[in-house]
Amino acid sequence: MVSPAHSKEELFQLLSEIPDPEIPVVSIREMGMLRDINILDDGYEVVITPTYTGCPAMSMIESDIKSTLQKHGISPVSVKLVYSPAWTTDWMSAEAKEKMRKYGIAPPMQSTCNKWSAVGKPVVISCPRCQSKHTHVISHFGSTACKALYFCESCKEPFEYFKCH
């Protein structure tokens, strides 16, 4: 039996410090990957969801969760990966999006995920540096599964866009 010394909110606070391994300015909680914490009879269960099924950062996040809690004497900890409900960029907070923009990554547009069609017009993405709307996509696939590569025609700089999902 685990001592009920640690409340759920306390654990959430501790885990809020864990940064996203790919975008260290935002935390896994701000990203919406940290879904729930269950206090069980025989330990603590942290529920996380991947941004993409093949996201290689998941195992790192899992070990970060375990080591963070262990550092505060909280154990045993298990991490449960769930796929449903599927992660969406709509779960990212406005603050997280602003942090991302300042970091140089164009944040995802809100709720545009369902407006997709086979031969549709691309959405306009603003440059995270100069805010110009004169941008074009170079590739829908970038340095990580969650990002696309864009180019700004105003400031002539390439930039990354966090894809709407």
Added chain:
Amino acid sequence: MSCLKALNKFNVYIMTQTEALYHYTLRLGDNSLISGHRLSEWCSRGPILEEDLALTNMALDHIGRAQAFLKYAGELSEKKQTEDDLAYKRGERQFLNNLITELPNQDFAFTIARQLIISCFEFYLYTELCNSNDPIVAGISEKAVKEVKYHLAHATDWTCRLGDGTELSHQKMQKALNDIWMFTGELFEMDETDQVLLKAGIAADMTLIKPLWYNHLKQVTTEAGLKLPEDAYMQSGSRKGIHTEYLGHILSEMQYLQRAYPTAQW
């Protein structure tokens, strides 16, 4: 035929729902795994850097999905295998992936033709499976469909660029479609596994997916100035574990480390 029917009548063995679900998730997992492996072979060989990144990103999506489905299949299996056991310790006759996924990449046009056919198929399949009565299948599908939309957009874009590009690119794209068409029939085959799961509201009805898939492809290829081939002889076999000569070569590379150093860990 009458002889077969008589046999079935007295056959006491009927596939259980768990067994059917094991086969079904194995099939979904194997399709993702082998597609992902083929896409990963483009690593450092893409025609341009952006394509190298695109194809390997898609490989990652497939392998991630394979991991999710094979993990579930492993939990359903009698021996309680892990996703790694299923990926690395089965022989080719035990793989249930569609033959189209194991064909060699050949040139870029062939890879794009396959991507178009598979992404379009997966888009409708996983959209349908989001409504599956099995919460795990539905959950993974919900995730998959978001990723597949990007794969389909990518393949559509390239099909139009190649089909409506130069004379040579058009020729190569049309030839790729013609060559691959005989492997499309198998995608929609249904066997006892599907029948058992259809009754339980778990599997997708392929007879409903086929027209959606076909019409979508028709729209894209028309836009690209290409012709969809007529249905003729269709290759088959994967539902029974019968594969082309290419799967064994994939496995010999993919499974090498686990075969040479059993239980080796990352």
